[in-house]
Amino acid sequence: MTNPFVSLVETREIVVCCGTGGVGKTTTAAVLAIEAARRGRRAVVVTIDPAKRLADTLGLSALSNEPALIDQQIWDVSNSAQRSTTGSLSALMLDTKSTFDKLVLEHAPDAEAAERILDNRFYRNVSGALGGTQEYMAMEKLYELHTSRGFDLIVIDTPPSRHALDFLEAPERLLRMLDNRMFRLLMMPTKTYMKLASVALQALLRTVSRVVGREVVEDAIAFFQAFEGMEQGFRERAAKVQALIDDPATAFVLVTAPRRDAVDEAMFFSHRLETNGLAIAGLIVNRIHPTFGDAAPDALRAAAQGNAAILNLADYRDIAIRERATLEGLTTKLPSDVVGYVPLLDCDVHDIAGLALVASSLF
């Protein structure tokens, strides 16, 4: 049986790593991209918010929204004779705002229209790290990298949202926002919208103005007016991004930790992928405690007679059993050959040696 993670990094074009915060998503994404590069592919890892030392390790300390090539000596620890001659590794740190700016510049009918939007205060709020925007821009970046054809494999680390599935819905949500009746009314020229708007909507707008001030509402209206000429372009783009998510060359890898909350999120996510008709190509369980044999904790305690080493073993057996029980609902849902376990190490993973250790348990 072939290792599912090998075929993942050797054959797919896009790997999306999803999971809740703090489960080692960024590390996993880096490990997968490095492995692909070592196997001769041109790989790029897109991270959202890498832990500082990992970023330093990858030479990502300079925040850049464009892929930066990483020196092979950094990521390829094999001796020079065995080194891949075709593989390359690049990395980039997503900058939501500049991605959005670029999108606006691309779709605006002229430079003046683009400037009107970029200067608008409402736009500046939207384009910052506001709910949904970051997710959408991650997908947008993915689309941009994919169409550039500069890479064989793009590994993307999804934003650390509370609900890891937000980014899946991002294109759809953007379209829904554009379809919102309120927005459509706001997008009409200033003079006519009050005439056309129903009495109820006028009351709403008045209330909103009263609570947050008139200028906030005016900013929003100005934004949607400026946006009007670009709407079609955005709409088409969102549909293409959606198509990319559904493409069979795109693989989803769930990353989890053997923790109740992380597993619950992963279950939710796998359910969501299923209802979208998307398969889970792999499940990576990070930081699982070693099993330390198979003795029953209670029996150990009964036999320990105060022996500290045996009592400590009983504690670790408890953890091992608990973690595996926590994971059960998730692992039994998936074919066992797509599940990879990365043990909790007795050192922190933040350098290339650490990444290599993680890789050794997956490949």
Added chain:
Amino acid sequence: MELRQFCSQSRVVIVAGKGGVGKTTVTAALALAATRAGLSVLICEVEGKSGLTAAFGSATLEYDEIELAPHLRARTLAPNDAMVDYLESHGMKRISKRLASSGALDVVATAVPGMKDILVLGKIKSLEQLPAADLILVDAPAAGHAISFLMSARGLLDAVRVGPIRKQATDVVELLTDPTRCQVMLVTLPEETPVNELIETAFAVEDRAGVALGPVVVNGCLPLQEPNDWGERSLVEAGFSNEIAAAAVEARRFQHARRAMQQHQRARLAQELPLPQIELPQLFTAAIHRAELETLADALVAGIAAL
């Protein structure tokens, strides 16, 4: 410091930390500790979803308060509920539902970043003014978002120049920046990434949001174990099987290595962040129930006494 004195330093304590560090558990343990000192406690769950009630064997949390234990109540404080609540109490009851269902709220929330956070914090302020309890514990959003949560009021003061929301933001800034009314308690695990994130959050909370910091809670600490005088052979001689002896030695080695790593991270934290640390033990049991929370409350009380 005496427990009662510690819990009376400010009526509002916001518990913040990276996802997965046990923020909710620490909140619950602190609440129990405070009730031991004779204080009434209200826990506010900002993100709606919480494992809090499972530990107390209660039903799920709602916007309306429920009692988890004597003198200990809890409720959710989700932004949308706070928004409807705000509109209703400002004479806009009739249109509050409509605002929510038409999507207008989303537009407003987008137009005014931090609007939802302000409504939540504004609600906390009114609970403080009542006062709803002797101690109000806020289970804050995960770390990254916690900063924008605390910064929301200042940002809003820049964006909105008139109207009741501005008044609300002014009140919230007053609450947050008054150390006799509000403090932030940061929770972390003694590991590389959570410690880094905690240090960053701490500086942002104090310097940018201007909120006072209480002690840092370091969760999941492994206990110091006596040096290992039980080699594999002596365990076998004491009557344990070869497999168990080998596993015990391995588990012992693992515990020592993990603990050494934790100690290193705690020392680094102490060096980079001049705040007292309160250590909570790693629990080995399957789930956190009332008994485990009491154990953690014991550790908190001991840690507070040592401050």
